[in-house]
Amino acid sequence: MAAFSQLYDLHVRILFNYGLKLTLDKELLKDCIHDIFVKLYVKKDELGTIDNLKSYLFISLKNKLCDELRRRMYMSDTAVEEVNAISSMDVEEDYVEEEQQKNDFSLVKHLLGQLSPRQREALTLYYIEERKYEDICEIMDMNYQSVRNLMHRGLTKLRALVS
Incomplete structure (x- = not known):
């Protein structure tokens, strides 16, 4: 145990x-x-x-x-306020930081929302979870080249959206 x-x-x-x-x-x-x-x-x-x-x-x-x-049959759309914890004594600094985090979170959420669910999952696994391509292939039940193509298309779309 x-x-x-x-x-x-x-x-x-x-x-x-x-x-x-x-x-x-x-x-x-x-x-x-x-x-x-x-x-x-x-x-x-x-x-x-x-x-x-x-x-x-x-x-x-x-x-x-x-x-x-x-x-x-539930779609999660938790408010940004619930995601960000307030724990500092400097209220003004906290407010500015919280607003910046809201803006950043909203931008990232919006950009990721523009991707297909599979692109979003592949990019999350690779860049945030730091998984290897082989692991991503297994998790997503896809072959290596398909994962590479999926990630390439996702990154290309993100670059186009950002610029």
Whole structure:
């Protein structure tokens, strides 16, 4: 059980960060992460050998979130105020920083919203989660060249939108 707790502690943060790219509903995300670890623990004997645990967890989380979102028919659009935490004593500085973060967040959200869901996922996995192409191929169930093409088209579109 201690080894499983260490496994959970090692992966929970990166799974949470990845999940935030798919949904902004933090409670749903926490529940899904918890569910995949419970399933992993309960069915450990049935699962057999897992060659790449991190990829398995990413794929499991993505599938679980998709299932839950489909089931709830829920589209997350959390307000920016809920994402940004206010924790400084200098109110004016905080206000300026918060406004800048809102603007940056809105711009990034808008730009990423212009991409297809697959482009957004591939770019998030590569640039934010720092995943290798091989991992992205496995997570997205695509071949290597298709992932490269998808990322190239996504980056080209982002460059065009920014300029």
